[in-house]
Amino acid sequence: MYDFAYHKPATVADAVKLLAADGDAKALAGGQTLIPTLKQRLAKPSAVVDLSAIKDLAGIAVAGGKVTIGAMTRHGDVAASADVKKALPALAALADGIGDPQVRNRGTIGGSIANNDPAADYPAACLALGATIKTNSREIPADAFFLGMFETALKPGEIILSVSFPIPEKAAYAKFGQPASRYALVGVMVAKTASGARVAVTGAAAAVFRWSEAEAALSKSWNAASLDGVKVSPDGLNSDIHAAADYRAHLVGVMAKRAVTAAG
């Protein structure tokens, strides 16, 4: 690992200042992606700005038809939260399926969505539920947040404060885990909302995406059978040693049906 300076600011304002003052500084949340990246020397920040001492950045609130989760909330705390299990059980279950217990004890929702790994789980929940991402300077709808592979709408030095999920009528997430890493080979989150069905797919392409054909079919009739014959094209899907594009395309259909069935 290359060396770097370590800062642990106590307020968002101080963290923003530290990041603004040094373009090569990086925020550090749970470290479950950033530290492995540093160990591989795939990044060379001049400084890391640890967000863990900032009060109010971690926590869960259910109010006004929304579940709001602070950026520094650990995956394990979302999975175990009685409030999330009651209001949005699909989200608690998704968090419980991320990586392994030690990753869940450290990893955070803010870090996961800022990173926007093509195979990460939370981005699918944000997109399918129509979440809003609140930063130190603005609110960004999930539809405008996930731009491409490891790419988001965040500006350099911008910090995620929280993520707000509108509570749907029904939702479920079905993931086909890559056997070694447990990241999603394909993961599909489905949600039935007052304004129609939303379907988000992770793991299959360069970044999470909404599957509009499935949304149209499920908006007409919320039923796994509605997806019979609805197919996603393998063109442009990921193809690697773990799965070819046509297999991933097939899995998208299978996982979507499983998710609709699980949502009930």
Next chain:
Amino acid sequence: MAKISLTVNGKKVSAEVEGRTLLVQVLREKLGMTGTHVGCDTSQCGACVVHVDGKSVKSCTMLAAQADGTSVTTIEGLANGNELHPMQAAFKEHHGLQCGFCTPGMVMSAIELAKRNSNPSEHDVREWLEGNICRCTGYHNIVKAVQAGAQAMAAAK
């Protein structure tokens, strides 16, 4: 270099660390506690699992600076003199190890499971040990050991 202070197995310690120094490096290289192992470079094997403020974490994926002010328990902190911790005793009794490389991490991970669930099913144990890789045993006896250890921990309460 900055100075960090933490509690390791009940003892207050401090160390001079760089920004990039990992918690596992402090434990092994600065404190000479080599019970915590390093088995991979990718945060996947779990040989390095310790408890930080009561929760199991991969000490190879935490900066030493992040552990400033915390309380850390390692495999060396479990036994009471010559008396093994119930989870260690269960691994011995049920032959839950062969080469022993993965064992410190397995035991530390298993103890957090046992604290949450005093009677885990085989499925619970296998799911929980997702982040602990063993190249020797085939896991079968590890699962048995963890189940027995969890029950023994509950009985000892």
